[in-house]
């Protein structure tokens with residue numbers, strides 16, 4: 116265990132720099148120029164990427180510092196200075212203490228498979244990688260295996276033949292779509308259960324980056340440096356995945372499925388991409404103006420439907436996860452090169468995905484299934500509170516509670532539907548909108564009675580035809596600094 120407090124004073128040309136290691140931060144005080152004023156940094160140890168004493172008596176430290184002006188994004192700082200021969204022992208002790216405490220419970224020199232989609236979002240992923248991410252991985256001495264994806268499904272092909280155990284994480288620079296491709300590639304791997312235990316983590320350069328916001332929260336979710344730091348220091352966090360079957364085809368989903376108004380406002384406005392994000396607002400308002408039902412048969416295997424009980428359980432589970440996983444304090448099972456086992460540990464060596472339990476023709480007679488019998492405006496089901504930066508559709512979602520959150524919006528008066536936009540970024544409709552039903556479910560099935568709508572699975576367009584879904588507890592893994600999603604949700608005051 117590293118000492119809680121340690122100080123290093125270096126006397127470069129008569130002007131001293133002081134490095135202080137407290138229990139949780141590194142403080143640096145050094146002169147700017149020969150006679151300039153002192154500059155001060157105080158950075159959490161989690162943001163220290165590397166420290167070393169080189170053979171030629173140079174002390175180097177690299178860390179990420181929060182810029183106060185630039186919306187609090189992280190920037191990389193290197194400090195280098197000569198030391199004297201007689202300081203070597205002292206400096207070596209300090210470097211060891213700093214490295215031990217900065218990487219407590221986390222393996223150093225992570226081996227990362229990095230997939231950069233140069234066409235994602237506004238098309239800047241390549242330059243963001245060169246300018247911001249590569250220097251950061253280099254500073255942390257990560258071993259990076261980089262591929263620029265060249266075509267659709269390229270990530271699936273690479274994940275399908277992943278060398279299991281070779282990487283500590285798969286990092287994507289794109290949007291949520293590339294994660295979906297990676298997961299479905301891992302699902303087609305010869306050892307899918309093991310392959311899916313390789314943690315995945317996004318660096319947000321796409322147009323939809325919901326997962327990054329769920330992992331890092333609203334403040335850091337859009338910061339590519341914070342996301343790269345999560346790749347370097349995040350801890351494996353098991354997540355539930357979903358099997359969706361349609362027309363005999365099985366795919367894995369990690370984020371959401373949507374039909375009715377909320378799917379139409381996205382997939383039904385693709386021809387309006389030139390409008391940017393305004394197209395979603397246009398699609399929403401158009402949907403409310405039409406205010407039509409999406410006729411479907413919906414059956415749900417319900418685990419919980421009481422909003423207060425779900426909220427209580429969310430608060431307790433979240434608090435437990437955070438206290439078990441405060442940064443720097445958790446054992447990292449990737450430290451020895453083996454990824455963390457998860458809820459499917461007993462199936463670790465299996466050569467196939469978990470078998471399907473709830474996809475039979477008509478499950479209504481089974482225990483726990485209900486049929487939703489009111490006219491439906493939309494169904495949105497998924498995992499992770501945010502489906503996009505400004506829409507918290509699943510406020511009580513937990514990464515591995517073995518459930519999918521299913522939101523069913525009844526057809527309601529237009530004024531009520533419009534009020535659903537109020538506080539949608541904070542999940543307020545969960546409490547306020549009585550016509551919005553919320554279930555924790557183990558499985559659900561949808562049979563459309565119309566062809567006039569859309570089905571979106573993790574943002575991808577699927578035929579608007581019958582499908583069934585079931586949850587696989589802890590089948591996948593992400594990296595997280597917090598052991599749970601970094602979003603909060605409160606009771607109405």
Ligand SMILES: Nc1ncnc2c1ncn2[C@@H]1O[C@H](COP(=O)(O)OP(=O)(O)OP(=O)(O)O)[C@@H](O)[C@H]1O
Pocket residue numbers: 232233234235236237264265266267268269289290291292293294296320321322323324574
């Ligand atoms: N070099 C490439 N050229 C074209 N498409 C690619 C390339 N590499 C990957 N893709 C595809 O680009 C898609 C990117 O999806 P993703 O959600 O990650 O990013 P995005 O920019 O948010 O996408 P979108 O705006 O389409 O939602 C993936 O479906 C993938 O198949």
